[in-house]
Amino acid sequence: MRRATEVFERQGVNRTSIEDIANAVGIKREAIYYYFKSRADILLKIILPQSTSLVMGLGAIINSNLPAEQKLEAAIRNHLDRFNPNYLEMTVALREDHFLEDESKAAELRGVWNEYTHLWTRLIEEGQEHGIFKPGLDARMVANGILGMCNWMSRWYDPGKSIPIDKILEIFFTMVAHGIVDPAAAASRPAAPKKPARARKAAPKD
């Protein structure tokens, strides 16, 4: 499984054959088919346990007694931890979109992800109900925003080169919880106009 994950990660799922995986393990192609029906089958067996554990981690946070703001931080941490080098799986899962030719398998994975988004939305709603998070922000959209922020790491995060995950967590949490505008600066300047100025869009060159 680890070898398969590495090959998927390196070559992309669409360019990886069962043969490639067999070569990486050092066994014959036929031996793989003894355990797995297809490439998609291998991929799902890599991704599903990781996704399920991500959802369970978030569930535990929501059911904890932490105040909303700390739940938010714990939930972002629960997600970002998947990007540590032991969880290559997440990287593969998030980069590849159209990998599952088998619709029933795709549906299974989609179900887990829907549950995850649903839990995130609940976390935001609960914080709003408790008066900790601002009311009036659509909780589902806030959840989508946070998920995007975290998931996009699969495009730029490099365990060897990027700043440590704890540092990224701190930045993302600060952004989402309190924003990047300095409250001191905000207090000292005049209120922003209701309708923000819209910069002229440059025409496409082509």
Next chain:
Amino acid sequence: MRRATEVFERQGVNRTSIEDIANAVGIKREAIYYYFKSRADILLKIILPQSTSLVMGLGAIINSNLPAEQKLEAAIRNHLDRFNPNYLEMTVALREDHFLEDESKAAELRGVWNEYTHLWTRLIEEGQEHGIFKPGLDARMVANGILGMCNWMSRWYDPGKSIPIDKILEIFFTMVAHGIVDPAAAASRPAAPKKPARARKAAPKD
């Protein structure tokens, strides 16, 4: 180009053949090759002008005289506007990662995207230098977070069903600029402990 975009969007780039595109246009496969060298060539011609215009739009915002906070809002708007139905191109571009078999073309596109991230980083840095944005947040990481938030829309945004882009813009801007925690609530409760409690992670079931 529009027909090609629609087919790419519907079937995914990897499952789209030149034949499919020819059928959608109602011409012969050979006629396509008169204008384009390959599938990747068509895709690049769809994406590149859009990406370039996105970068130019951001450049114009940075060079404007708007205060930092309004630049931030305008820059998020510049990005989210690409998700309106006339810009299917962005959806295709962001969903497909490994589409360009041709390395020189992939490099060309990567160059545009690197420039875009670079400009976003500058926007954040300038706001910090002017004392509007909080100092000490790594500007590049903030940029990555915002880009993730916006780009992830390609996974969930549906022009027919999702809430209007203007509403999404408002939520994302509020999140990034001022955060979701209600300042009134934050002021009335005791200060959060320095080291946030860490929720126990549930063990994977598999």
